[in-house]
Amino acid sequence: MSNERELTMAKAIAEAISQEMERDQHVFVMGEDVGVYGGIFGATQGLLSKFGPERIMDTPISETAFIGAATGAAAEGMRPIVELMFVDFFGVCMDQIYNHLAKNTYMSGGNLHLPVVLTTAIGGGYGDAAQHSQCLYSVFAHTPGLKIVVPSTAYDAKGLMIEAIRDDNPVMYFFHKGLMGLGWMRYPERSVNVVPERSYTIPFGKADVKRPGTDITIVCLAMMVHCALDAAEKLSKEGIEAEVIDLRTLVPLDREAVIASIKKTHKLLVVDEDYLGFGLSGEIAAIAADEAFEYLDAPVKRLAVPNVPIPYSQPLEQFVIPSVEAIAEAARSLAR
Amino acid sequence: MAPSTEQLLEMDRQAWTIRLFEEALAQVYMEGKSPAFDIGSGTIPGEMHLSAGQEPVAVGTCAHLGQEDTVVGTHRAHHFAIAKGVDLKEMAAEIFGKETGLGKGKGGHMHLFDPKRKFSCSGIVGASFPVACGAALAAKKKEKDWVAVAFAGEGAANEGSFHESLNLAALWKLPVIFIIEDNAWAISVAKSKSTAIPYNSQRAVAYGIPGVRVEKNDFLSVYDAAGEAIARARHGEGPTLIEVKTDRYFGHFIGDPELYRPKDEVKSLKAADPIGQFEQTIIAKGLVSRAQLDKERETAVKAVDEAIEFARKSPYPKSEEALEHVFA
Numbered sequence: 001m002s003n004e005r006e007l008t009m010a011k012a013i014a015e016a017i018s019q020e021m022e023r024d025q026h027v028f029v030m031g032e033d034v035g036v037y038g039g040i041f042g043a044t045q046g047l048l049s050k051f052g053p054e055r056i057m058d059t060p061i062s063e064t065a066f067i068g069a070a071t072g073a074a075a076e077g078m079r080p081i082v083e084l085m086f087v088d089f090f091g092v093c094m095d096q097i098y099n100h101l102a103k104n105t106y107m108s109g110g111n112l113h114l115p116v117v118l119t120t121a122i123g124g125g126y127g128d129a130a131q132h133s134q135c136l137y138s139v140f141a142h143t144p145g146l147k148i149v150v151p152s153t154a155y156d157a158k159g160l161m162i163e164a165i166r167d168d169n170p171v172m173y174f175f176h177k178g179l180m181g182l183g184w185m186r187y188p189e190r191s192v193n194v195v196p197e198r199s200y201t202i203p204f205g206k207a208d209v210k211r212p213g214t215d216i217t218i219v220c221l222a223m224m225v226h227c228a229l230d231a232a233e234k235l236s237k238e239g240i241e242a243e244v245i246d247l248r249t250l251v252p253l254d255r256e257a258v259i260a261s262i263k264k265t266h267k268l269l270v271v272d273e274d275y276l277g278f279g280l281s282g283e284i285a286a287i288a289a290d291e292a293f294e295y296l297d298a299p300v301k302r303l304a305v306p307n308v309p310i311p312y313s314q315p316l317e318q319f320v321i322p323s324v325e326a327i328a329e330a331a332r333s334l335a336r
Numbered sequence: 337m338a339p340s341t342e343q344l345l346e347m348d349r350q351a352w353t354i355r356l357f358e359e360a361l362a363q364v365y366m367e368g369k370s371p372a373f374d375i376g377s378g379t380i381p382g383e384m385h386l387s388a389g390q391e392p393v394a395v396g397t398c399a400h401l402g403q404e405d406t407v408v409g410t411h412r413a414h415h416f417a418i419a420k421g422v423d424l425k426e427m428a429a430e431i432f433g434k435e436t437g438l439g440k441g442k443g444g445h446m447h448l449f450d451p452k453r454k455f456s457c458s459g460i461v462g463a464s465f466p467v468a469c470g471a472a473l474a475a476k477k478k479e480k481d482w483v484a485v486a487f488a489g490e491g492a493a494n495e496g497s498f499h500e501s502l503n504l505a506a507l508w509k510l511p512v513i514f515i516i517e518d519n520a521w522a523i524s525v526a527k528s529k530s531t532a533i534p535y536n537s538q539r540a541v542a543y544g545i546p547g548v549r550v551e552k553n554d555f556l557s558v559y560d561a562a563g564e565a566i567a568r569a570r571h572g573e574g575p576t577l578i579e580v581k582t583d584r585y586f587g588h589f590i591g592d593p594e595l596y597r598p599k600d601e602v603k604s605l606k607a608a609d610p611i612g613q614f615e616q617t618i619i620a621k622g623l624v625s626r627a628q629l630d631k632e633r634e635t636a637v638k639a640v641d642e643a644i645e646f647a648r649k650s651p652y653p654k655s656e657e658a659l660e661h662v663f664a
Contacts, residue, residue, distance in 0.1 A: 028477065054477070059504070060500070060503055060504060060507065062500035062501075062503060062504055064466055064496060064497045064500050064501075065466045065469060065497065065500035065501045065503070065504040066466070066504065067466070068463070068465070068466020068467050068469065068470060068497065068501070069466050069467070069469040069470035069473055069501075069504065070470060071467050071470055072406075072408070072466065072467035072468060072469060072470020072471040072472075072473070072474070072484070073470035073471065073473050073474040073477075074470070075406075075451065075456065075467070075470070075471065075474075076406070076470070076471050076474035076475070076478075077474065078473075078474045078477060080470075092496075095460055095463060095497075096463070096466060099458070099459075099460050099463070100458060100460070100463060100467065103447075104447075104449065104456070105661060105662070105663065105664055106442055106661050106662050107442050107443035107447040107449060108438070108439045108442075108443065108449035108451070108456075108661075109437070109438070109439035109440030109441070109442050109449075109661055110440075110660065110661035110664065111438070111439070111449060111450075111451050112449050112451050112456070113664040114664075144662045145662055145663070147663070168664040169663045169664050
């Protein structure tokens with residue numbers, strides 16, 4: 001029955017890290033509160049007692065120093081996993097991420113490999129306001145040199161984490177706080193699913209059709225996958241069958257999956273919890289325009305956070321983050 | 337421990353290699369940039385930060401380092417690279433933007449990477465500190481007695497990365513040495529106008545580590561201070577912060593009008609040139625002969641000529657290669 005075991009996303013991530021640390025002595029973890037606390041969002045829970053403080057290293061609140069140190073250690077053959085507690089904190093360490101971690105391989109003509117996994121928490125919807133609620137993966141996908149992983153379920157989270165650790169490139173691994181299965185934050189039941197105990201990988205650049213459909217394609221990732229699936233259930237009762245595509249990784253991006261689905265449904269809705277402007281939704285719309293224009297029966301529709309910071313007050317926050325209702329309504333207007 | 341005769345000769349050769357390489361680059365850099373100076377034109381486009389005058393800090397430190405020790409430098413890093421043993425031809429070719437360069441022409445003069453020699457640098461002020469901490473952490477994890485050296489200018493000591501890294505290194509007792517080159521000028525801003533205390537070495541107190549000021553732009557003084565710090569690091573005693581007084585002969589970059597600097601400053605600095613003084617001292621002590629030093633200089637002349645020639649003759653990369661190596 002062990003194959004049927006269900007895990008939360010946080011536990012799946014911690015298990016992936018644990019298995020890789022057992023397999024490879026070069027893997028270690030650095031970050032704020034990753035030790036005794038087990039990671040503020042549980043991504044390193046249980047690892048300290050198993051591997052000790054030499055390999056599960058609590059750091060000072062010095063993101064520039066320890067993320068830069070990850071680059072330096074990786075250049076020497078180590079495989080560090082570093083945690084930036086909230087992606088919103090990137091402002092204090094962006095130089096080390098953008099100008100060094102992302103670019104040094106290229107500037108060395110491919111001679112330098114930097115196998116770093118940079119984990120970070122994303123997402124809002126729980127009243128943490130503008131400096132603790134963003135997604136921002138598009139900011140990092142925009143710069144060349146970083147692979148971008150954004151899982152939506154425990155099963156995907158484990159396989160993608162093992163793949164990330166084994167990759168010889170910098171990988172940014174974004175986990176949505178509301179998907180981690182925390183005791184203190186509401187999460188979709190669907191994010192907890194069956195996770196094999198064995199080690200397995202999920203290749204980057206392979207989107208997952210989370211729900212097949214014939215009438216409209218909804219492209220999304222992370223929390224929006226669950227909102228889109230909820231919306232799809234409503235739509236199904238109205239006779240609209242939505243296909244929900246979970247991108248899972250932004251870099252590399254599975255363009256073929258998006259195009260194949262458009263060829264099938266002829267309608268595209270992109271749903272994103274990141275900002276609307278200059279981001280993921282625009283990128284997917286551009287791919288549709290470039291490579292599947294003749295298959296589209298309607299203009300591409302985009303639903304994302306309008307270009308405002310994430311507000312605090314509940315009615316405000318719920319208004320700007322795409323909701324199940326808003327997704328269903330957008331899909332309806334397209335399908336009509 | 338005083339350097340051996342062999343080491344002294346090697347230091348002399350490295351010093352001349354650096355000096356002559358920088359002087360050669362200063363000339364080549366102006367090719368194709370007249371009558372109107374256009375930074376993007378000529379044999380070597382882009383900014384060019386030369387290290388002539390700053391040889392002692394690089395050579396005196398790297399004399400203690402082996403292949404397995406790591407050096408992380410700055411935007412002005414040719415002297416560190418040469419002293420760490422980076423291949424001069426590959427480095428020159430990179431500066432010329434050629435296929436045969438260290439980074440196949442993708443990095444250029446501010447971004448030199450040589451993983452074989454464990455050398456890297458960065459065009460961002462203050463970025464060397466954290467990366468060197470990581471190399472030191474890796475050495476510690478591998479239970480080796482390797483050390484890492486982060487070089488940076490005095491202006492960089494006002495960056496947050498400096499303070500974060502010193503704290504981290506002291507906290508974790510990392511085998512890293514932070515060496516500040518105090519050439520008095522952060523581009524155009526004098527140290528006295530940017531830094532609240534006279535010596536950055538005083539800042540070591542805040543992190544409970546030794547702080548050493550080397551007051552003279554002198555090979556043997558740097559050799560002694562760096563030697564002690566590196567030995568401490570190798571023996572697991574943690575980091576040291578060293579600030580070395582040094583002199584920048586060229587402008588911040590070639591083309592810098594240097595309006596901020598007294599007109600005769602460089603002239604008077606050159607009158608007490610560190611390479612000449614080093615040679616006089618070691619001859620006077622009877623450690624080496626003039627003939628031996630002349631031979632080292634000849635070797636340096638030849639190496640620089642060959643490197644520039646190699647870079648000149650090397651092919652440019654194919655345009656499409658711009659699309660390669662984003663990922664390993």
